[in-house]
Amino acid sequence: MKPSTMNKAKKVLVCILTAAALGSQVDLAAASLDFLGGSHAKTVTVYDGDHKQVISTAASNFKNVLSDLHVSLKAYDTFWTSTKDVTDGAVIVVERAVPVSIIANGKKKVVYTTQQTVQGVVNDAGFDWKKxxxxxxGLMQVKEGMQIHVVPYTARKVFRKEAMPIHYNKWYDGSLGEDQEVVVQEGIPGEREVEIDEFISGGKVVKTVIAHAKVLSDGTPGIMKTGKAEGTMGWVANMHASAYHPSDGGGSGITATGTQAGHGTVAVDPSVIPLGTNVFIPNYGHAVAADTGGAIVGNRIDLCMESFEDCYNFGRQNIEVFVNY
Incomplete structure (x- = not known):
């Protein structure tokens, strides 16, 4: 081979090797960028009903994530994601469609839906909610196999006054069973004025919704004993009671807590009912444990009366005392 030809061949070989080296560096750089970029493993959480799965994945889209977990979607099933792209910490929620029957104009149609509310199903089915x-x-939760009856309607507003349900303050009575409730004092219902939306179909009111309500009077709560402690205002104590007049004792009418004695003041044993506690006593009323007495020890109570005649008429008797917590 001539020297000139050999030199040309060497130059060509050098070019080839240089290009190969540069190509390798580009490939390595691309691989490095790919590793640092979007294709590295990400943690994704998938909720499918009550089933939860956590996967470490390099998948580039959410459908591939579900495929890797062998989560199959039926025709009407769907899913939503917490992020647009597969990122570390992303969440997928699978929603399974359930069959629901819609009955309208005498015809029944079964639809498969992932909607959570009845109104959502009706809207998806193409019904005009204005008609x-x-x-x-409409806010009822959708359940598999339920029937939804859709009817044409007109609406009207009605205004009226009505009695409100009586509220009962409850006290715990350990002598009652957990499911037992005993009304001690009836309450007085309050009154409210309501604005009602009535929906009429076929000449009949098929649904009513209270659009607005204004309380006119609050009423008076009733009093009830219950064997269930949860939600109670206090507890019921059976006590031996006597009566006293403000002028008894030292005659000053000043209680052990420094207040003026009178109706609504009761003397107690502070180790049983702490001073300052509010109590209720049937046929006497609401009172405050504000006084003590030498003979008032244990489950005993002394009720202050306005007159000596009231004290005499009351005498001594066993009573129930409703003690606030």
């Missing part, structure tokens, strides 16, 4: 409505509560 057609479900008889069932």
């Amino acid at each position: 057609m409505m479900p008889i069932e509560d």
Whole structure:
């Protein structure tokens, strides 16, 4: 081979090797960028009903994540994600469609839905909510196999006054069973004025919704004993009671707590009922444990009366005392 030809061949070989080296560096750089970029493993959490799975994945889209976990979606199933792209910490929630029957105009149609509310199902089915409505509560949770009755309707507003339910203050009575409740004093219902939306179909009111309510009078709570401690205001004590007049004892009418004695003041043993505690006594009323007495020890109580005649008429008797916590 001529020297000139050999030199040309060497130059060509050097170019080839240089290009190969540069190509390798580019490949390594790309691999490095790929590792540092979006294709490295990410932790994704998948919720499918009550089932939860956590996966470490390099998948580039959420469908591949579900495929890797062998989570299959049926025709009407769907899913939503916490992020647009697969990122570390992303969440996938699978929603399984359930069959629901819609009955309208005498016809029944079964639809598969992932909607959570009755109104959502009706809207998805293409009904105009301004003209057609479900008889069932629109906010009712959808359940598999339920029936939803959709009817044409008109609406009107009605205003009226009505009695409100009586509220009962409850006291715990350990002598009662957990499911037992005994009304001690009836309450007085309050009154309110309500604005009601009535929905009419076929000449009948099929649904009513209170749009607005204004309380006119609060009423008076009733008093009830219960064998269930949860939600109670206090406890019921059976005590031996006597009566006293403000002028008894030293005659000053000043209680052990420095207040003026009178109706609504009761003397107690502070180790049983702490001073300052509010109490209720049937046929006497609300009172405050504000006084003590030498003979008032243990489950005993002394009720202050306005007159000596009241003291005499009361005498001594066993009573129930409703003690606030």
